[in-house]
Amino acid sequence: MKGLAPLFLGIFGTFAFSWIGLTVIPTWQIGHLNPESDEEGTDIYPRPQSGMFERGGHVYAANGCVYCHSQQVRADYIADDIERKWGNRRSAPRDYIFERPVFLGKMRMGQDLANIGARAPAPEESPAPTGAASPAAQGAAVSSPPAEAAAKTAKASPPPSQAASPAPATSPATAPPASPASSPATAPAGTSPASTAPPNASPPPGQRTGVASPSPGQMANTTPGGSSPAAPSAQTPGAPWPIQTAGLPPIYSAAWHHVHLYAPRSINPDSNMPAYRFLYEKRRIAGERSAEALQLSGSDAPPEGWEVVPTYDAKCVVAYLMGLNQSHPLKDVRSVGGAPATAGAPSPAVQGASPAPAAGGSPAAAKK
Amino acid sequence: MNTTGIPLKDPAVSAAAGDTEQLERAYIDASTRVPVLMFYTSAIAWLIVGTVLAMVVSFKLHSPDLLSGISFLTWGRLRPAHMNVMVYGWASMAGMGTAVWLMARLCRATLRFPLLLAAGAAFWNVGVLIGVGAILLGDSTGFQWLEFPRYVAVILFVAYTLMASWAVLMFRHRRGDQIYITQWYLLGAFLWFPWLYAAGQLMLFVVPVQGVLQSAVTWWYANNLLFLWFGAIALGTAYYMIPKVIGRPVYSYHLATIGFWTYALFSSWTGMTRLVDGPFPAWMITASIAATILTMIPVATVGLNHHLTMKGYFPLLRYSPTLRFTVFGAMSYTVFSVLGVLISLRSVASYVNFTQVSIAYTHLGLYAFFTMTIFGSMYYIVPRLVGREWRYGSLIKLHFWASAYGIGLMTLMLLAGGFLQGANLENPTLPFSESIETVLPYLRGRSLAGILMTVAHFIFAYHFGLMLLGLGRTSTVPTFLNPVEAETSGGH
Numbered sequence A: 001m002k003g004l005a006p007l008f009l010g011i012f013g014t015f016a017f018s019w020i021g022l023t024v025i026p027t028w029q030i031g032h033l034n035p036e037s038d039e040e041g042t043d044i045y046p047r048p049q050s051g052m053f054e055r056g057g058h059v060y061a062a063n064g065c066v067y068c069h070s071q072q073v074r075a076d077y078i079a080d081d082i083e084r085k086w087g088n089r090r091s092a093p094r095d096y097i098f099e100r101p102v103f104l105g106k107m108r109m110g111q112d113l114a115n116i117g118a119r120a121p122a123p124e125e126s127p128a129p130t131g132a133a134s135p136a137a138q139g140a141a142v143s144s145p146p147a148e149a150a151a152k153t154a155k156a157s158p159p160p161s162q163a164a165s166p167a168p169a170t171s172p173a174t175a176p177p178a179s180p181a182s183s184p185a186t187a188p189a190g191t192s193p194a195s196t197a198p199p200n201a202s203p204p205p206g207q208r209t210g211v212a213s214p215s216p217g218q219m220a221n222t223t224p225g226g227s228s229p230a231a232p233s234a235q236t237p238g239a240p241w242p243i244q245t246a247g248l249p250p251i252y253s254a255a256w257h258h259v260h261l262y263a264p265r266s267i268n269p270d271s272n273m274p275a276y277r278f279l280y281e282k283r284r285i286a287g288e289r290s291a292e293a294l295q296l297s298g299s300d301a302p303p304e305g306w307e308v309v310p311t312y313d314a315k316c317v318v319a320y321l322m323g324l325n326q327s328h329p330l331k332d333v334r335s336v337g338g339a340p341a342t343a344g345a346p347s348p349a350v351q352g353a354s355p356a357p358a359a360g361g362s363p364a365a366a367k368k
Numbered sequence B: 001m002n003t004t005g006i007p008l009k010d011p012a013v014s015a016a017a018g019d020t021e022q023l024e025r026a027y028i029d030a031s032t033r034v035p036v037l038m039f040y041t042s043a044i045a046w047l048i049v050g051t052v053l054a055m056v057v058s059f060k061l062h063s064p065d066l067l068s069g070i071s072f073l074t075w076g077r078l079r080p081a082h083m084n085v086m087v088y089g090w091a092s093m094a095g096m097g098t099a100v101w102l103m104a105r106l107c108r109a110t111l112r113f114p115l116l117l118a119a120g121a122a123f124w125n126v127g128v129l130i131g132v133g134a135i136l137l138g139d140s141t142g143f144q145w146l147e148f149p150r151y152v153a154v155i156l157f158v159a160y161t162l163m164a165s166w167a168v169l170m171f172r173h174r175r176g177d178q179i180y181i182t183q184w185y186l187l188g189a190f191l192w193f194p195w196l197y198a199a200g201q202l203m204l205f206v207v208p209v210q211g212v213l214q215s216a217v218t219w220w221y222a223n224n225l226l227f228l229w230f231g232a233i234a235l236g237t238a239y240y241m242i243p244k245v246i247g248r249p250v251y252s253y254h255l256a257t258i259g260f261w262t263y264a265l266f267s268s269w270t271g272m273t274r275l276v277d278g279p280f281p282a283w284m285i286t287a288s289i290a291a292t293i294l295t296m297i298p299v300a301t302v303g304l305n306h307h308l309t310m311k312g313y314f315p316l317l318r319y320s321p322t323l324r325f326t327v328f329g330a331m332s333y334t335v336f337s338v339l340g341v342l343i344s345l346r347s348v349a350s351y352v353n354f355t356q357v358s359i360a361y362t363h364l365g366l367y368a369f370f371t372m373t374i375f376g377s378m379y380y381i382v383p384r385l386v387g388r389e390w391r392y393g394s395l396i397k398l399h400f401w402a403s404a405y406g407i408g409l410m411t412l413m414l415l416a417g418g419f420l421q422g423a424n425l426e427n428p429t430l431p432f433s434e435s436i437e438t439v440l441p442y443l444r445g446r447s448l449a450g451i452l453m454t455v456a457h458f459i460f461a462y463h464f465g466l467m468l469l470g471l472g473r474t475s476t477v478p479t480f481l482n483p484v485e486a487e488t489s490g491g492h
Helices: A004-030 A051-062 A135-140 A144-155 A186-191 A230-234 A239-245 A254-262 A311-323 A345-352 A357-361 A363-367 B015-031 B034-060 B076-104 B112-135 B151-171 B181-206 B214-247 B253-267 B270-275 B282-294 B296-310 B314-318 B321-345 B346-352 B357-386 B392-425 B432-468
Strands: A279-285 A306-310
Touching: A004 A186, A004 B181, A004 B214, A004 B282, A051 A254, A051 A311, A051 B015, A135 A311, A135 B076, A144 B253, A254 B214, A306 A311, A311 B392, A357 A363, B015 B034, B015 B076, B015 B357, B034 B357, B034 B432, B076 B112, B076 B151, B076 B181, B076 B253, B076 B357, B112 B151, B112 B392, B151 B181, B181 B214, B181 B253, B214 B253, B214 B270, B214 B296, B214 B357, B253 B282, B253 B296, B282 B296, B282 B321, B296 B321, B314 B321, B321 B357, B321 B392, B346 B392, B357 B392, B392 B432
Parallel strands: none
Antiparallel strands: A279 A306
């Protein structure tokens, strides 16, 4: 090659082209998004997150959660993320504007977490009387995921006692936002042992078989003699998830996350997640058992007179997980199926937007 | 020429001129001795650390209770530690060692300012050490290949500035007008890296971009590091080693020019293929997919050029360790790029995007392509630095086969497992756990492949250690993989 100038210019030019093209122009295009609000300016999404959420994000980063969990829901015409109940619409750039760092993720050795907070039980659920199952819909609950689950459950030999203890099905109003078809047909799935889905299989709404927790932000009532006696009885070794949770907190509640982080395989025997015990403190019970103590059972349970409590980092990472919620509709993204009715998302607005005939002209659809 | 008809010596060099040139080369080689050996020794030490970490990471992935419960041994910390040790400890240092040596030789000047390089290498080692410690202690940033915290980035950047300024100074003191192909790639790598690293750090940590753009910057960075830093060094090395060993000029300069510029232009745009179907404007991803398809142009031209250079000389692969490793690397470049095109296509990406296939892709690039090429260059360069020949041809052979079978098995396992995992992920009638259970046996197979590669690396480190201690063979004949029937002399 003759001449240095062309070489150096070329080296700089090609790289500048890539740098400007893939980072500078996108920053100019989508790098300064604002939250959306409705006409009155009251229903603002997304909102800035709490300090605990932010710190939890760093705990999430430090412990490498991102190497197994993605946080992005792909559109329904591309992939089956939505069918897996990982969200009710595709993720959009606007969903992430207050997150730093953002963890879109590149691997799914674990489930997608984009809406893990939305899949938590709503706080309103807690006062719901136990055993408020709606038997009317029970017979209809034979869709494909539960059927698959049935096979799985059968494989793991469920004790028949499950049927005897009808878990409280959530009412349709508190159905998780992640389920597009929050029809009553699938809602009470959890009440029948034959149709309970395994934990990994994008649980249908009714799967929250556990005793309702006070609130997502709080631990379930675990004073001695409270719900703890229920746990051992339900702990059949090797039993599938719904049975094990009988005495445990509802799925994706804060208490559930703590138990899952501390002992993943106590909740789901098939789980491939490492235990994060170093985020928890095992200590002697001083006086009263702490309200924060984890409801553990079996070999994971601390010895008599001891308890396992979350450290501040553990509380933050759970706050982070509970805050991951993209169920709120966005104007330019088509939501699929039923309306999310969670703690955070006001349902009336959602109901109007969800069928989304307006999506035809939206940028998201235009991209296709 | 020997009786086998294989030219094992540079035939272009006539006796008188050859003596002067050989003397000159020997002087240049001697001047690079301390800095290059410093880079190589650090790199191989990091390689061993990274290999051990890799084994633990691989086993923990299918046996999650192994060594769990200890914060700094948790999988999510060991994995970035492994990646960063390999990327910044092993690959970058080994690549820089080779690049320094090539630069000195191709500038036809004895190495000046060795202190710049020594200081750079020392700072770099300190940076990687602190960075890996920080990751294990829970101070990772969580961005792929940029996990080192900010204070480490500063150290690395200082170290890098020292080395890059050396390269520029060295280039200014070159003799002769001709700038060889290898130098294009090396100059490119030396100039691209600081821009890339600075842009990544600035846009993620100093003045962070908003929302999903952080992911865009991360993957833009990671892919460019793979192509424009490691890839450029490896291609430059191959352009030097293959003609050198077989004693024949590169087939076509014209093809090489096309290959270089299309490589620089297209491969730098491929980053977004890791985020197909993600929450981005569609044009970004489409542009990256198009660029990935266009990388077939440099692949074809570079591959063709190497092939036509090698034509008729393939039997030499039986003897020369350098050639065997380098040709393996050059061929892997084609495989790596073709796989890159395949998995970037939207229809395929929707299946494999979140599976082990992306791990296979990265390892093909960083190991089968880059690392094997660099191994080849080390087998050529180290004897010229220590004045001894490699002691055991059998160990080199073992190293090659363990590495080659290791990376081959690993790629196959991860590809097969990843495709099945993706197929199950995209089948909503199956529970999610099914996709994990499908891939677990393949991950165990990957661990097996990892054992092979571990063996290879320990053998290589041992052999390199012998060379460092001056325990190599004193001979004018290089160590061949298989005995050459007739007495030969000269370069290998």
